[in-house]
Amino acid sequence: MSIDPGFPVAEAAPAKVNLYLHVTGRRDDGYHLLDSLVAFAETGDLVEAGPAGPGVLDLDLAGPFGPALAADGGDNLVLRAARGLRAALGEPALGARLRLTKVLPVAAGIGGGSSDAAAALRALCRLWRRELDSVQLSALALGLGADVPVCLGAVPAHMAGIGDRVEPVAGAGLAGLGLVLVNPGAHLPTPAVFRALGGRFGAADRLDPLPDAPAGIIEALAGRRNDLEAPAIGQCPIVADVLALLRGTDGVVLARMSGSGATCFGLCPDRAAALRAAAEIRRMRPAWWAAGGGMYKGREAP
Ligand code: C5P
Known part of the structure; x- marks a missing residue:
């Protein structure tokens, strides 16, 4: 992959596929309990990150499904992930320019938004040279969406709970x-x-x-x-x-x-x-x- 000098960090956001998905119950808060085997496809979106001024968070949308997301206004999962990571790090002055190349259809059952959010978290940790401990990172991911924790690893995994219990499998x-x-x-x-x-x-x-x-x-x-x-x-x-x-x-x-x-x-x-x-x-x-x-x-x- 050639690197754009404006976006020195790139992370793939592969499509998530539920090879099977069993819904086994419902919690009091309405979320459902799942038993699923998840795999990731070569097909996916791309999240790139580059430096920006203090406190600035910008997102460019590209790719065939970019316009579909632009219609949603500012509240997409990549920006929510970036704001969430900054808050968890306690460093609101961190800034980044992000570019999301949207290849996957939006709201389509293949975890596009979740994989984008997970890729944004990985990209920004690299850009900012910061780390969250795994408990904090998983909690942040789960707060963004039930599929975000499994997308953080992007390897074949069993998913249980509401998506919060992720166990990679030898695939x-x-x-x-x-x-x-x-x-x-x-x-x-x-x-x-x-x-x-x-x-x-x-x-x-x-x-x-x-x-x-x-x-x-x-x-x-x-x-x-x-x-x-x-x-x-x-x-x-x-x-x-x-x-x-x-x-x-x-x-x-x-x-x-x-x-x-x-x-x-x-x-x-x-x-x-x-x-x-x-x-x-x-x-x-x-x-x-x-x-x-x-x-x-x-x-x-x-
Ligand atoms: O967490 P996420 O935003 O992906 O979930 C969207 C909606 O899907 C939830 O608000 C909930 O209604 C439903 N959901 C659920 N049980 C899950 C995951 C999602 O009921 N394990």
């Missing part, structure tokens, strides 16, 4: 698989999908340990589910069309919705198959967003 068998992500352009607000679940909670069925062989992983995943898929389809039937198209596409061995939708993913035996599947889906549905690639292979060394 060697996952690493070679390909992912195709498909979003039909429909917006599904997360709280509405949880509400539509209406308290029909499922059992946790944690895939632990992860099988070593990719075929074993796919077989084990096929026996699991995303509990939010049916309520999401109830609210937004086009999600069923996305799943049907994925299931009928060459190279896709498993198709499922991610998070609260509307993005669905197809697992492919390898990266090349995922690239071919995404190209085929873009040809079939030019108005939909489809991206193929491998699993995210880790952050660049600082």
Whole structure:
């Protein structure tokens, strides 16, 4: 990646995919308890950071979905993460210029905003040469969103609690698989999908340990589910069309919705198959967003 001198620090914000997602209960505060296996795709946004005057926090938006975020005004997760980090450090005079290149569709179940917030926290710790201890950093992340803690590490992980309990898993068998992500352009607000679940909670069925062989992983995943898929389809039937198209596409061995939708993913035996599947889906549905690639292979060394 070439470095822009105005933004010397760059952090990838990879898409998060819930390979399965079981909703096992609800807390008194309305948040739901989850059992999920999360992986990260090579496809993602980019957060860059550079110096600015004392106390200044600026955000430039770029990329195909930049305009969709600009419409939200100033309260996006990258700026909230930056303000939160400054407050946690107790140094309000720290300043930064940030640039978010938005490749992932917004509010789409693939953790775009959460991964952006996590990448902003990592980028600003590097830019400012500051560290928060892991307890403080996790608390800050969770305050920004339930998916932000898992996005901080951006490695395959089991997620439990409301997203606050994150345990990285040895993901060697996952690493070679390909992912195709498909979003039909429909917006599904997360709280509405949880509400539509209406308290029909499922059992946790944690895939632990992860099988070593990719075929074993796919077989084990096929026996699991995303509990939010049916309520999401109830609210937004086009999600069923996305799943049907994925299931009928060459190279896709498993198709499922991610998070609260509307993005669905197809697992492919390898990266090349995922690239071919995404190209085929873009040809079939030019108005939909489809991206193929491998699993995210880790952050660049600082
Ligand atoms: O934390 P985040 O902002 O991503 O969550 C958005 C909304 O999704 C929450 O306000 C809540 O309604 C719902 N949610 C939930 N249980 C979770 C995560 C999110 O009920 N574990």
